[in-house]
Amino acid sequence: MTKQPPAKAIPERFIVRPATLWFDRFMNYFITVGGLSIIIAVSLIFVFILLQVLPLFRGAQVEPQDSFSVPQDDYVVMGTDEWAELPFFVNRRGELTFLDTVDPGGPHHRTAFTRAPAWLDETDVGVVVYNPLLSQLVYGTADGRFAILDVQYEATFPERGGREVSVELQETPLLSIGSTEVPVQHLAYGSSGTQAIVVVIQQVNERFEMHAVSLVQQRTLLGDGQWSVSQSYDLSEHLDAAPRHLLVPSDADAVLIGMDDGRVLFLHFDGQEFRKRQMFVPFRDRADRAIASMNFLLGDVSLVFTASCGANRIFSLYRDPQREVRVWGHTKTFPDLERGASFYSAAMRNKAFLIGDGRAASLRYGTTESIRWQDELPFSVSLAAIGPRYDRMLFLDDGHTLHSYRLDDPHPQASWRTFFGRIQYEGQAAPEFAWQSTGGRDDFERKLSLIPLIIGTLKGTFYAMIFALPIALLAAIYTSQFLRPGIKRFVKPVMEIMASLPSVVLGFLAALWLAPIISNAVPSVLLAVIAIVVAALVVGYLWGLLPQRIRVRLKPGYEFLAFVPVLLLVGYAGWQLGFVVERTFFIVPGESTGMQIADFRLWFPQATGLSFEQRNAFVVGFVMGFAVIPIIFTITEDALSNVPEAFRSGSLALGASRWQTAIRIVLPTASAGIFSAIMIGLGRAVGETMIVVMATGNTPVTEFNPFTGMRTLSANIAVELPEAPYLGTLYRTLFLGALVLFLMTFLVNTIAEILRQRLREKYRAVE
Amino acid sequence: MKTRADRRTPEDTADKAGHSRRSERPRGETFVWMTAMGLTVGLTMIVFLLGLVVTNGVGVFWPRRVALVEFREDRDTRFQGGTKALGVITIEQDRDVRDLTIEQSESPHAADRREKQLFLGNRDAFGQAFSFFPAGDIQSVTYPDDVIRAERLEWGDALFFPVRLEMEDGTAVEADDPIFHSHLHRLVEDAAARRAQIHRIERYEIGRINLQMHQLEQEERYFARQDSLTDQQRSEREAVAGRMDELRAEYQPLADRAAELRSKQQRDILVYRLVTGEERSILVGQIVHHYYPNRLGVAGRAQIFAGQLWRFLSGYPREANTEGGIFPAIFGTFVMTLLMSVAVMPFGVMAAIYLREYARQGLFVRAVRIAINNLAGVPSIVFGIFGLGFFVYFVGGGIDRMFFDRALPAPTFGTGGILWASLTLALMTVPVVIVATEEALAAVPRGVREGSLACGASKWQTIRYLVLPAAAPGIMTGLVLAMARGAGEVAPLMLVGVVALAPNLPLDGLFPFIHLERKFMHLGFHIYDLGFQSPDSEAAKPMVFATTLVLILLVVALNLIATLVRNHLRKKYTADKF
DSSP states (O other): OOSOOOGGGSOGGGOOOHHHHHHHHHHHHHHHHHHHHHHHHHHHHHHHHHHHHGGGGOOOEEEEEEEEEOOSOOEEEEEOOTTSSSOEEEETTOOEEEEEOSOSSSTTOOEEEEEOOGGGGTSOEEEEEEETTTTEEEEEETTSEEEEEEEEEEEEOOTTSSOEEEEEEEEOOOEEOSSTTSOEEEEEEEEOSSOEEEEEEEEETTEEEEEEEEEEEEEETTEEEEEEEEEEEEOGGGOOSOEEEEEOOTTOOEEEEEETTSOEEEEEEOSSOEEEEEEEOTTTTSSOOOEEEEEEOTTSSEEEEEETTOOEEEEEEEEETTTTEEEEEEEEEEOOOSSSOSEEEEOSSSSEEEEEETTEEEEEETTTTEEEEEEEOSSOEEEEEEOTTSSEEEEEETTSEEEEEEEEOSOTTOOHHHHHSOBOOTBOSSOBOOEEOOOSSTTOOOEEOSHHHHHHHHHHHHHHHHHHHHHHHHHHHIIIIISOHHHHHHHHHHHHHHHHSOHHHHHHIIIIIIHHHHHHOHHHHHHHHHHHHHHHHHHHHHHHHSOHHHHTTSOTTOHHHHHHHHHHHHHHHHHHHHHHHHHHHOEEEOTTTOOEEEOHHHHHHHHHSOOOOSSOHHHHHHHHHHHHHHHHHHHHHHHHHTSOHHHHHHHHHTTOOHHHIIIIIIHHHTHHHHHHHHHHHHHHHHHOOHHHHHHSOOOOOOSOOTTSOOOOHHHHHHHHGGGSOTTSHHHHHHHHHHHHHHHHHHHHHHHHHHHHHHHHHHHHHHO | OHHHHHHHHHHHHHHHHSOOSGGGSOTTHHHHHHHHHHHHHHHHHHHHHHHHHHHHHHHTTSOOOOEEEEEOTTSSOOBTTBSEEEEEEEEEEEOOGGGOOHHHHHOSOGGGGEEEEEEOOOHHHHSOSEEEEEGGGEEEEEOOTTOEEEEESSSSEEEEEEEEEEOTTSOEEETTSTTHHHHHHHHHHHHHHHHHHHHHIIIIIIHHHHHHHHHHHHHHHHHHHOSSOOHHHHHHHHHHHHHHHHHHHHHHHHHHHHHHHHHHHTSOEEEEEOTTSOEEEEEGGGEEEEEOTTTOOHHHHHHHHHHHHHHHHHSOEETTTTEEOOHHHHHHHHHHHHHHHHHHHHHHHHHHHIIIIISOOSHHHHHHHHHHHHHTTSOHHHHHHHIIIIIIIIIIHHHHHHHOTTTTTSOSSSSOOHHHHHHHHHHHHHHHHHHHHHHHHHHSOHHHHHHHHHTTOOHHHHIIIIIHHHHHHHHHHHHHHHHHHHHHOOHHHHHHTBOSOOSSOSBOSSTTSBOTTOOBOOHHHHHHHHHHHSSOHHHHHHHHHHHHHHHHHHHHHHHHHHHHHHHHHHHHHHHTOO
């Protein structure tokens, strides 16, 4: 067709219609493009999943957005509303300046207005602290009193859209605390809603005094009333050095005092009295132990310290196993800052905190010890705040300009360590791998380590393979080498039917039918298995001892049928023997009656200290065997059967027995194929979902106890994804789990496939 | 070393000699038996498992006799305070050793250590449908003749002794009246016919109106949300309101008709006596069907069996899926598998033709082939999560924003549905089809192609008229295998649109007939939901076994078809090799 011979030489019937040629060319093009695009589309699965995962590993995106000038003053506190639209600043005199950053008038018309508590003309202010979670300012006055000021923001959403934020101040009267007429130097306040304490430190004639009051709120029919002092405490005896920092957690059950010699004193308050519980030095190993800053992280069970040298550490409360009380311990270490921090702000939605000194600012995440963002700012910061929605950062520089930065960090908790490393979460005594995506409390922190899930996956796979591998390989060897070819035609499809059993059916049978039976009779099951294996060897040996005239009655290739009665008999005997064994060996005293009870389920936890669950890895392994056996069987059988006949014939002709031929000639030749069969079976076990979802308790574990359940990567996706918010951290983490699963199976299958292709070429060379 | 050499010497010499006594016993026969054990265990497992499902699944519908159990006066066992219990004996087994008292564990009678489980029915009266009784406390077991087992619309089955029928006109038929049986039978049949009529009216006629009203309501809400309407929108809005009124007018007579039928269902009352002596009554309209379990012969049982089986296969589920039928699940599985096949077939075949016939065989194609083979081994849940992220949220969300913005924020395609489920499974099974098609194409002898090309056919003509027809059975095998895999898969479906109870079928008589966005029911998920989400998993077990049997039959049948076609093909091609 390519050459064009002279036209008249061709009879008309040989001329190809142009339409045919066009159509052929079109189909060439169509199939190539179509085929390629299908292949590309299928490979896009991987790309899509990867794209869903990648944002997890991105740091925080921070960009400057706006700046506003703030009236000249000496500000000590900065606070903001939820959207950071109406921040306020408190100066040394205690006056609040609000700055409206949403301009109602024109592009440069920013309004600032000032408010102050009414008692301010009565006395001067000694110290002001701000609690952003409660949105409360607490003043300590120059005459030894204190007062609380509620900054109540309110947002209205008018019809025309948008949002209007307004503010209202609500103040309490001044209450006395400590020595009168002495200025308050440090003040801390904590309120859990039912209990509140205020602690102040004053300097009276070179000596430091510490006083605390507990407050009660009068409840009236009209709602919550005023706070009033219920009891006063003098805690001065605990002060043996000059105090620098003072903190009270929001549970109002402790006081923490940072001394200027680098020690931190922890007083516990049980509602009645204060007791010293712990004294610790956060920077014991540093030359300069002085504490430059000491602040709470969200939840008030972690303390962020910086030393004057710039070291940055977190101490958290955990239960001390020896003392059975909660004490502070060093849990996290961050890279050093240049110097001790001069500004600090904790996020109100997660464990992030903004810390820095001068121009250097750093956004760090407490749980993962990671730096989300760090930069040298073009100005020197005097005050900083993270917006309550974790979408904004505000910096007040020393030139009285407020800089607003947009913060885009949807997955602050995500990091390599979160997913694959040990992390010490708050309240835990040691770092560990943990998966716990939901919890009861609002300030609950998700634990997203994939390691327990990967271990669970491997555990399930391990027990499935232990059971499936011997049966599948033995059956395949027998079928391909010894079984009558006529029977083989029926045996293979029957085994393949097993492969087609839906896993939901297997899962249902495992959970509702098999699990109760097995858990009632663990020794019986084990004994039956052992008995069957031993019986096979014994019967085989005894059979060989029989005289030839008896042996010829059973034609070679029918052994498996002869074994059926043996299997049933021995299996039953083993089963029954199991109960005898249980009654003899696995005896424990009953909890209530004190009677001796023979029960493996009770004996196992007592003897080993591990737990026993009805739906466990043992059951899953057994049932997953149903799914894996036929796969390994079919591929192994193919690999063995495809070994060139010449090999077998040659070996048999040289006088080797059929077993010798099988094991020394056929098996080594097909070894690559067998290995690939095992790999593919492994891949199936790794990804199995429904059996695991149904037949285990789905608890994430990190041990290989056969009598507890587990949670696998695949089951985890099935269980959690329907509840995961779209594009949230959990959603993306589940995609990461899917990616890990994808890569695991893809890797295993690729190795298997390459081996199989190699084998095929090898056989071709022989033939 | 020495001992080993010593041990081997006589054998080696024997082998060389060729006729020693030992040569009668070939080496390694013991291990052959070991491998035989592997096959025997494997086959036993599969036979046992299938047998378990078949006996349990079929047994659900086989009517069994109802036993009247009387307890010994001198023992403590009582049922509802009395000494009698009526029920089907379902299990007889050894009691848990932890529950035994010392006397019982040392008792000479083995019966003292055994127990019987009774299916009691009458959940409304007794609270639980199943109960265990110690076998040793049972005095006698009899099978009274006049027990009725009735399947009810609510509260599951009831086992009782009939007392009388009270008709609407005030007359009553006592149970010992000879016409009682035929009377009851006729009334139950009438009620069933009326129930079917009500069902038809409510599901199809009222359903159609409801569907249209729902769409119009979405329009109305959309208009209400707008700040200002254009003239055209305003007239549209009026049209919607008018249409709404029309529908309401259509709806009313239908609702009246259904209400009238319903009131007829409440007329006749059956009074019955429980084993405890308590008299209760039930509306005949509440009885789905009934029979005298202890009066039946084998033929009667078979008839009841067939009836129960048919109601199971063709009925709609009731009582949180634990009663009634599984028709929507069968239908959902069927439609989903069909849609999946429609999606997977052209793409899989096209990709395979490209790989086998058009692509230049080289490293790239080899790599692609390996990758596709591997994709078949990627866990199904990975496809599920992809389906949710890509099809449901990305594509579906996009479609909603573009075409169904009037319904937002309620998602139309932006939530799981049968289309997304089918596409997800199509993606999952496309490697199966590609691999099978490639094999089928490869099996077509080269000579066929060469002959065709030599005769002057173009490449596409060769493929179209020779290669594809020859490979068709192989391609079909691949498709059937893919269908079998798709039909049995549950994990990905849980993420992309399967539900425990769907109000509507994905395919029905209402325009546009096939509702791709609807959620659907699936046999596999039905099993999961029944076995694990229902409050009383013991009561749900028979239904799960029956559903399991249906699913297994479906999947095994598909697989057998594929295997048979494949075997047939092998023969064909080995027969006429070029």
